Amino acid sequence: DIVMTQSSLSLPVTPGEPASISCRSSQSLLHGNGNTYLDWYLQKPGQSPQLLIYLVSNRASGVPDRFSGSGSGTDFTLQISRVEAEDVGVYYCMQALQTPLTFGGGTKVEIK
């Protein structure tokens, strides 16, 4: 199984400031078709996870452009250019290259 590791369990942030969350996979998520199968999800308190980013850097429908994703191979980053209060929650990376699909342990973003 591919192991997804998010090194930070918690990330206190100041509204208006940038934030960065990292994720590492135990093997490359690059498929032979050229796509890298890494997604980012946000789980707000009391809600189901919601898709933010797919294939490393593609924002899902309705996701604000302050969210961006980058990375390649085994190292990935989710960036929030200016954190807003509504961005609090737990952020998860997930690999969709092979089954079983696997998730990182999550990074909890909270306002300072």
Add this chain to the structure above:
Amino acid sequence: QVQLQQSGPGLVKASQTLSLTCAIAGDSVSTINGAWHWIRQSPSRGLEWLGRTYYNSKKWVYDYGGSVKSRITINPDTSKNQFSLHLNSVSPEDTAIYYCARTHSRGWSWYNGMDVWGQGTTVTVSS
């Protein structure tokens, strides 16, 4: 707009079968442009993918996760446009919030992520 509505009991006795249903609105369970998943979440295991089903080349495909592989069945129901999860021989370790979800994709041709999730069902397994 695609929506998933989950239903099923919130309490199951140990050794019995956990059964949940996910009703689909705005899409078809037999679409060639997606797959239908079950995922669970618990403090000890985090988010754990359990399995998926999808329709491809005129047949149904099933993939299951390692930790539950011997106990899980996912069934699509085209007549009701829904899919179900059956997990047998449950124990208190299966206590979790269970989610159904859709990935919007067509094989390896294109992929748009796990873009629709159900509301979640909290299932407690009593010993």
